[in-house]
Structures are given as structure tokens and as C-alpha cells.
Amino acid sequence: MGTGNFETTIGLEVHVEMQTNSKLMSPSPVHYGDEPNENTNVIDFGYPGVLPVANKGALEFGMRAALALHATVSPFIRWDRKNYFYPDNPKAYQTTQSQTPLGTNGYLDVQLEDGCVKRVRIKELHVEEDAGKNTHGTDGYSYVDLNRQGTPLIEIVSEADIASPEEAYAYLEQLRQTILFTGISEAKMQEGQMRADVNISLRPYGSDQYGTKVEMKNINSFNYVRNALYFEEKRQAEVLRAGGVIQQETRRYNEPTKSTILMRVKEGADDYRYFPEPDLAPVVIDQAWIDKVAAELPKSAAERQHDYVTNLGIEPYDAEVLTQTLAMANFYDATVVAGADAKRAANYLIGDVNAYMNKHQVELSETQLTPEHLAGMIRLIESGTISTKQAKQVFEAIMTGEEPEAFAKKHGLVQISDPAVLLEWITTVLDANPQSIEDFKGGKDRATGFLIGQLMKMSKGQANPGIMNKMLLEELAKR
């Protein structure tokens, strides 16, 4: 990959907001979409004299991410202060881990477009605080909401193993799914729960030294990351081809022009004046603790896909659809555990349930559907108690929280498959329509259609059509 005579080198730092109940250093709720500054207290506002205490749950979520990315969990961590002045953080420092990251030396296997699998090494993962949100007014003021201030983040730093904008995109998709299946975050891009800082450099093929890298921060869309990298790859190649020099700088991606704009020339790392956080106790992580977190880690999407295909006979494509979100995969697993036919359960979730969610613009968890109800309806279909046609009505009902069996009974949605009952109806209808029997024998196929119509009328639509058809033909042959 690369541009002309240059080889592209890309590294990504991805921040994911972890959906803990409370913030990293204060018990304020972590909750998106509340009134500004509702979820803040003196700790979040950085008042003097407060005594922050680190959130055990946030560390355990961080450990989940480390384990899912095959990283080594550090036996000892302590916190550091990264100092900077900006109104999104009134403490004037971010609590982070600069010297003792929670996880090191991991990797992520990324499926590329051409079917190849590329292993991207993860240099480190650390837990740190998110900042608040600024809104820049047109009146000469900026407005600050500190609800997000102190939300725990996991920062995932890749090695510079990524060789093209496409690979960066594939890495981000794979990373998102991996994180999603740890259960620590829904990683919703539109809510800023996952953001990427990217760096890119070019060097002539064969060179053993990396070129000067340019950084772009806080991009919250995978497409934007890819576009920004396309632009930057081209821009840097043009500068280098013209004999120019790449400056170490931070640029910003501008979507309308799909180009990058210079923001500032890079400050040295020392300018953040990191120093050990004196107010927080270090953390010792022993193997027993790691084992406990590992036991709580949900199964990955890849493991589940493999299980669905090999043990449940699900098509690979369907297995992929079922594992697009952890919520859907968990729901599917629970439906199968509740006794549903695996294939039918997959078809309902991928088809009708997804369609329902799209139509009503809701998440699965926002519907009234439970795995038990879906399984209950599927059992009714499998046992022949209701027809697939009747199931449509039952489906609408279970989406609003009705119990399938009770609903079907109440609305007379039962299918009659009892041969004795069916035979009685068939006999009655045939006795009443001798002309149709003659027509049938004369080779008129229409005649059976008429007889079935009569039977459906008589059974109020409840006759099992498959069995009834078969029995009708048998009885006609006997006459």
C-alpha cells in the first residue's frame, strides 16, 4: 500500500467511553443526554480539598478491554496527572496512567476486504478521565457542560502497524465490535462514545526510518478517519515529491472539503508536565482478580459466530448479522436457551424483529419483547399449534409484551391438526359437493381450490392447511 514511491504508516489512539454507573474519580452518575451539569459535584468541578477515590468498576471494565485485546494486565498501576489549562476540565489536569498503563502488548486480528487477516499490535491501554463539553457561542463566550467530565475512558493505542486508510477503517470496525462484546460500552459514534486520534507518516520504500508524523485528533466517524487519511496520504506525498519537509503538527479534518487543516505545531510531550498523582492510592492487581474479570467477560462475537455456524447450523452471513450488537447476540442466545428452534429464532430476529426496530426507530431493549416470549411463539409454530400466517398476529402482540400462548388462545389463533376433526369436516364438505368430486375426477384442478375454500370457511381458518390438503386428496381418491 501507499502512494507512489512512499510507504504509509498509520497509528491509532482510540478513546472509548466506558458505561460504568459512576465516574472514574467521583460517584456522579455517568449518563448521556441529561440537563447540563446535572451530573456534577465538587470533585468533578475540581474544588480544592476534595478526596477523589478511584472507581473499581472502571478498572475492571478496563481490564475487560485489555483481556479482549490479548494484552497483559499490569500487576501494579498508579495514576498520573497530565496538566493542561482548558475550560473543559476545571481541575487543570487529567487523571491518567502515563507510566503504568493497565494493559500492554496486546493485538487485534483485523479481517481485511480481500479476506486476509492482519494482526495489529496494541501497544498499551490505559484508563483515564474524559473532559467536559464546550459549546462555542457567537457572543464572545463559550459554554461549558461538565456532565461528561470524569467519565472513564479506555484509551487503546495501536502500534504503527496500519499501512493504509482502508486498513485503519477495518481496524476501527473490528475494534468497535470487540469492545462492544466486552459489554463495557455501546461505542456509539454519534454520541461521541468512541473517538479516534490518528497519526500518519510516509517514508520512501525500503527506508528503515519512519517519516515525520502528523496527528489528527478526536475524529468521531470511521468514514472521516478514512477520508482524513486519504487526504493526508496524498498531501504528504506531494510535499515529499516536491522535495519538501513534513512538519510535526496537529491537523484537523474538515468534512465539507474532505481535507485537513493545520491546527497547531506539536507541543513536546514534556509540556503536559506529567507527575504522579499524590491523592490516589496505587492499585495492585493479582491473578485472582484478573481471573474474576476474565470469568465475567462476555463471549466475543467471533466465538459466538463460530458457535452459531457449527453447533446451531446458522448460515455464516446470518451469524454475522446476529452478532452486530451484544444486545442482539445476548437476546438470540437467551431465545435458544428458552427452547426456540435456533434457525427460526435467527430468522425472526434478523427479519421481523429488525424490521420492527427500524420501523419504530427503537433499540431491542426498548421493545417489550422478551426471549421467553419469542421462544414461546416459535414453539407454537414448531408444534403446529399456530400457522406461520397466524404467527404474524402473535408476533405483533409479543412485541408489545403479550404472552404468546395466552394471546393465541384468547384470539382463537389455534391451528387444528387433529386428523379426526379434519376428516369429519372433509367428509361433510365432500358429501355436500358431489359436483366438485366429479370435476376433480374430470381433471379440473380448480375443484380442489373450491373444496379447500369451503373447508377453511368451515374451520374458521383454523385447519392446518398442510395436513388438510394431504387428507383431502386422499379422501378424494377414495371416492
Place this chain on the structure above:
Amino acid sequence: MSETTISKEEVAHVAHLAKLAFDDAELEQFTTQLGDILNIFDTLGEVDTTAVEPTYSVTENVNHLRQDVAENWHQKQALLDNAPESAAGLIKVPAILDGEGE
């Protein structure tokens, strides 16, 4: 022991990071004062610490952690009242040039 020195440029740089504006006379003054302070710290350099692990925390306390339970202390209004300016539940600050911060 050699004396630690701090240059006027370094003082200006640190002042810039701290968003402080000093005139030339003040820079001279702080350079001298900070130099004197650092020289006192140099006394520490006389102690041989080659075999001593760096101290990151003065307590022996480890794993002092909190369970992940949310509590809203309902301090919003008091905190906003204490801010220099606020509007619509937001802290109002002089316009920020884009692109700084974390």
C-alpha cells in the same frame, strides 16, 4: 554540587503553559526567584539515592477503591452559583480559541 539554573526563556514558557502573561521586569524577577528556590532543592541532591526506589505515594495504602455505585450529590446549583458566570445551566467562560485542550 552544581547549581541548577533556570533561564528566562524557560520561565516564559512555563508561564505560557499556565496561561499567565508577564512583562519583562516580572520575568526577570521570577527567573531569579525560581532560580533561588531550585537552588535550595539542590540540597536534596547531596543525598545519595542510587539504591532508593522513587516514592510515588507517601502512604502504604493500595487498592483504596470505590464500588461503582452512582450517587448524585445535587450540587449543580451551588456550583453554578459559585462560577463567575453561568447561563441556562452552563458555565459561561470567555470564548475559547478552537483547537486547544485535550
